[in-house]
Amino acid sequence: MIELRDVWFSYTKDKNVLKGINLKINNNVTIIMGPNGAGKTTLLKIISCLYKPDKGEVLIDGLNFWKANSKDKLSLRRKLVYVHENPVLFKGTVVSNVMYPLLIRGYSRENAKKEALELLNRMGIDHIAFRQRDELSAGEAQLVAFARAIISGAKYIILDEPISSLDLEHRKRLEFNLKDLVREGRKIIIATHDRLFAFKLKARVIEIDQGQLSREFSSEELITELDNIIFS
Numbered sequence: 266m267i268e269l270r271d272v273w274f275s276y277t278k279d280k281n282v283l284k285g286i287n288l289k290i291n292n293n294v295t296i297i298m299g300p301n302g303a304g305k306t307t308l309l310k311i312i313s314c315l316y317k318p319d320k321g322e323v324l325i326d327g328l329n330f331w332k333a334n335s336k337d338k339l340s341l342r343r344k345l346v347y348v349h350e351n352p353v354l355f356k357g358t359v360v361s362n363v364m365y366p367l368l369i370r371g372y373s374r375e376n377a378k379k380e381a382l383e384l385l386n387r388m389g390i391d392h393i394a395f396r397q398r399d400e401l402s403a404g405e406a407q408l409v410a411f412a413r414a415i416i417s418g419a420k421y422i423i424l425d426e427p428i429s430s431l432d433l434e435h436r437k438r439l440e441f442n443l444k445d446l447v448r449e450g451r452k453i454i455i456a457t458h459d460r461l462f463a464f465k466l467k468a469r470v471i472e473i474d475q476g477q478l479s480r481e482f483s484s485e486e487l488i489t490e491l492d493n494i495i496f497s
């Protein structure tokens with residue numbers, strides 16, 4: 266479980282971006298929604314322990330991350346992976362990007378490459394395995410970053426607007442992949458504006474507005490609301 270206790274965060278002195286967030290995340294899929302500038306990306310980076318709160322605590326599986334010793338911090342970091350909306354890939358091919366998390370975990374090059382190619386194949390993007398990072402479209406780069414996140418074995422997969430550049434076919438593939446991860450017991454946390462995507466993943470939906478949690482509902486409630494909008 267990830268728990269946030271009274272978390273405050275600001276980028277500049279004059280404006281709090283997160284204002285006393287209390288949140289427990291233990292669902293298979295949790296979706297964060299809210300208007301542009303509401304604080305979704307900031308919240309995901311706090312959850313991923315990339316930003317330190319000005320005030321408050323972040324507990325990962327019961328351990329207070331920012332008070333943990335460096336050994337515990339390292340093992341907690343390995344449980345968390347954050348995928349940026351416009352991910353930065355390392356210089357080199359797609360497969361070298363995807364095998365990287367395995368190399369730092371001690372895999373041989375041969376095994377790492379084999380596993381990376383298998384994953385790209387399962388994701389239906391093996392045709393780009395040997396392309397250079399500069400030869401990828403925005404959607405392809407997002408999928409490669411997603412592959413790199415999955416292969417890391419992290420328990421918590423945190424995705425910022427993962428479908429913004431994906432066509433329908435690749436969205437479907439991503440949904441299948443996310444469902445597989447849930448079956449493996451991994452927890453997914455996603456910021457998205459896409460209500461249908463949230464519904465299909467049977468997610469718990471949390472809304473944030475101006476740095477505060479404003480509402481929470483199930484994906485079924487979300488679709489009823491969507492119906493009302495479409496048919497009103």
Ligand SMILES: Nc1ncnc2c1ncn2[C@@H]1O[C@H](COP(=O)(O)OP(=O)(O)OP(=O)(O)O)[C@@H](O)[C@H]1O
Pocket residue numbers: 276277282299300301302303304305306307308
């Ligand atoms: N690096 C930064 N420096 C200063 N202010 C920032 C920075 N990043 C974000 N902000 C501000 O913090 C607030 C929350 O931004 P955040 O990126 O978390 O919103 P968001 O909900 O992810 O929005 P979007 O839907 O557009 O992605 C906004 O007012 C934004 O202008």
Ligand SMILES: [Mg+2]
Pocket residue numbers: 305306307425456
């Ligand atoms: Mg954002």
